[in-house]
Amino acid sequence: MKHANISIFVPHKGCPNNCSFCNQKAISGQTEPATERDVFEAVNTAILHKCDPKNTEIAFFGGSFTAIEREQMVSLLTAAKCLLDKYGFEGIRVSTRPDFIDEEVLLTLKKYGVTSIELGAQSMNDEVLALNRRGHTSEDVRKASYLIKRHGFSLGLQMMTGLYGSDFEKDYFTAREIINLRPDTVRIYPTVVLKNTYLGSLFEEGRYLPPTAEETAPFAARLLTEFEKSGIRVIKIGLHSSESVERDMLAGAYHPAFRELCEGYVFLGEIEKKLKSKEKNREYTVFVPEKSLSKAKGLNKRNEKALKNQGYYCKIKGKDLLDGFEIEVEEER
Ligand code: SF4
Numbered sequence: 001m002k003h004a005n006i007s008i009f010v011p012h013k014g015c016p017n018n019c020s021f022c023n024q025k026a027i028s029g030q031t032e033p034a035t036e037r038d039v040f041e042a043v044n045t046a047i048l049h050k051c052d053p054k055n056t057e058i059a060f061f062g063g064s065f066t067a068i069e070r071e072q073m074v075s076l077l078t079a080a081k082c083l084l085d086k087y088g089f090e091g092i093r094v095s096t097r098p099d100f101i102d103e104e105v106l107l108t109l110k111k112y113g114v115t116s117i118e119l120g121a122q123s124m125n126d127e128v129l130a131l132n133r134r135g136h137t138s139e140d141v142r143k144a145s146y147l148i149k150r151h152g153f154s155l156g157l158q159m160m161t162g163l164y165g166s167d168f169e170k171d172y173f174t175a176r177e178i179i180n181l182r183p184d185t186v187r188i189y190p191t192v193v194l195k196n197t198y199l200g201s202l203f204e205e206g207r208y209l210p211p212t213a214e215e216t217a218p219f220a221a222r223l224l225t226e227f228e229k230s231g232i233r234v235i236k237i238g239l240h241s242s243e244s245v246e247r248d249m250l251a252g253a254y255h256p257a258f259r260e261l262c263e264g265y266v267f268l269g270e271i272e273k274k275l276k277s278k279e280k281n282r283e284y285t286v287f288v289p290e291k292s293l294s295k296a297k298g299l300n301k302r303n304e305k306a307l308k309n310q311g312y313y314c315k316i317k318g319k320d321l322l323d324g325f326e327i328e329v330e331e332e333r
Helices: 022-028 036-048 070-087 104-112 128-132 138-150 166-181 199-205 215-229 243-248 260-276 290-297 300-308
Strands: 003-009 057-060 090-098 114-122 155-163 185-190 191-193 235-236 249-252 284-288 312-319 328-331
Touching: 003 036, 036 057, 036 070, 057 070, 070 090, 070 104, 090 155, 090 185, 104 114, 104 138, 114 138, 138 155, 155 166, 155 215, 166 215, 185 215, 191 199, 191 243, 199 249, 215 235, 215 260, 235 260, 243 249, 260 284, 260 290, 260 300, 260 312, 260 328, 284 290, 290 300, 290 312, 300 312
Parallel strands: 003 057, 057 090, 090 114, 114 155, 155 185, 185 235, 284 312
Antiparallel strands: 191 249, 284 328
16 A cells, blocks of 8 residues: 655744745745644544555654744644554654754654654755755764664655755765665755745846756656665655745746656666667667556657667557566567
């Protein structure tokens, strides 16, 4: 059964600063912070819609959960724990800043049934962190990751690409550093420039031009491959598509189906590897997992066209027995 989250947004709650890219209200589409009552409502709605508690986490996203005023953090957790015990949910997930993790807060989270902690690492380059006003260092990410794992929580790390002052080489370094921290999950967020943010003003003043979705997708595909090869699950690539993001975005790597775009590039790379030893100017049938057929063909069948330009005349077809990014190639006679 597929994993699900009951997402409760605490937009900008608890944040000591304004990161260059952050407009949590646009990202979450919500302007008021969540209350205990919102937790009960969100969970009861999910139960009414027959969610499977055993495969579902109650998740606090959007702000810096452990930086919220302690009394309010505990009241949200008390509500979540009560529902966790009542319905037998898989656990509670929170997202927070690396500089708001210490032994004491981890013990509190454990007491209220939190099982997964996600940290916004964003970059492991200190200059990029400073330019984007993150207010923490890469060492904070290392220390917090170590403590979270030592206390037995599942660790999630979030990284961004294309930030102000960064480039794909620095972003690749960030991915390698994250792999070294051995998180259980990763989210990759290519930068999307939103109105009413520092990046928004830099963009409007012509001082910053982030990579587009088309420029970022092949690179994000490479990161996806590296994380998966290292046994780290990539649970999200690209901002969640929403009306508020589409309304408030000025530039950057936004695509409503960004993950599919990236997976299309992963398939292209895998097919190219298989064809490398084969003769050009021949016809081939390339089999891919049935469920991934449209991704493997790429947007507007661009992968078949790209292969043709390299001299391989391929028809991409689905096959039930294949899984993941598995591929089989047969030469046409
Ligand atoms: S820490 Fe997170 S919520 Fe707070 S300003 Fe930065 S990105 Fe936004």
